[in-house]
Amino acid sequence: MDISENIKKYKDELPENVRLVAISKTKPNEDLMEAYNAGQRILGENKIQEMTDKWETLPKDIEWHMVGHVQRNKVKYMAPFVSLIHAVDSLKLLKEINKRAKQNDRTINCLLQIKIAEEDSKFGIDSEEAKEILESEAYKKMENVKVIGLMGMATFTDDEEQVRSEFKHLKSVFDKFRDQHPELTELSMGMSGDYQIAVECGSTMVRIGSSIFGARKYN
Numbered sequence: 169m170d171i172s173e174n175i176k177k178y179k180d181e182l183p184e185n186v187r188l189v190a191i192s193k194t195k196p197n198e199d200l201m202e203a204y205n206a207g208q209r210i211l212g213e214n215k216i217q218e219m220t221d222k223w224e225t226l227p228k229d230i231e232w233h234m235v236g237h238v239q240r241n242k243v244k245y246m247a248p249f250v251s252l253i254h255a256v257d258s259l260k261l262l263k264e265i266n267k268r269a270k271q272n273d274r275t276i277n278c279l280l281q282i283k284i285a286e287e288d289s290k291f292g293i294d295s296e297e298a299k300e301i302l303e304s305e306a307y308k309k310m311e312n313v314k315v316i317g318l319m320g321m322a323t324f325t326d327d328e329e330q331v332r333s334e335f336k337h338l339k340s341v342f343d344k345f346r347d348q349h350p351e352l353t354e355l356s357m358g359m360s361g362d363y364q365i366a367v368e369c370g371s372t373m374v375r376i377g378s379s380i381f382g383a384r385k386y387n
């Protein structure tokens with residue numbers, strides 16, 4: 169894998185209004201630095217411990233995005249530095265993020281994860297639950313957390329029409345929300361296998377890992 173070539177390819181290819189989140193989970197710091205040296209500043213991880221270790225050693229102008237499922241008891245570790253949490257799925261989690269952000273004297277931006285895939289395994293909430301969170305008194309009182317958009321993951325399938333209809337559904341939920349909540353500006357959808365469809369459907373942020381850094385090995 170030529171990581172810096174891949175970064176340049178995506179930067180050229182993606183429309184100007186679509187941000188690239190380079191998903192560096194499981195990859196060593198040298199690989200992240202190669203992306204950094206090619207100009208990439210937004211990196212995404214799915215484990216808080218791993219992201220925190222990388223944040224401690226790598227340049228401080230990297231924007232760290234947490235894209236994985238978040239356990240409440242680990243929010244405190246990333247609260248000093250995380251720049252966007254993509255997969256918020258409860259008011260309880262937002263409360264914890266707000267509390268830890270306040271302790272660090274910062275505001276943390278979040279996305280609500282909407283479940284759009286068929287599979288049971290994917291996390292997320294439905295649009296009604298998301299609406300309840302956004303319109304709750306509890307959320308309105310939170311001063312150190314800001315929901316700035318939505319995130320979703322399509323079903324893992326070769327059926328492009330299914331993927332397209334799931335992304336279109338998320339885009340329509342997003343548009344409906346924006347009538348009431350113009351502060352929602354980000355729509356995080358699209359990964360290595362389906363980012364082109366996601367961009368066509370209105371994504372503002374794609375999360376691309378393996379086609380930049382190569383296949384992941386888990387042990």
Ligand SMILES: *Cc1c(COP(=O)(O)O)cnc(C)c1O
Binds near residue numbers: 378
């Ligand atoms: C790993 C991961 C990605 C990137 O997946 P690739 O298929 O390697 O591009 C995107 N989003 C989330 C939430 C992930 O966990």
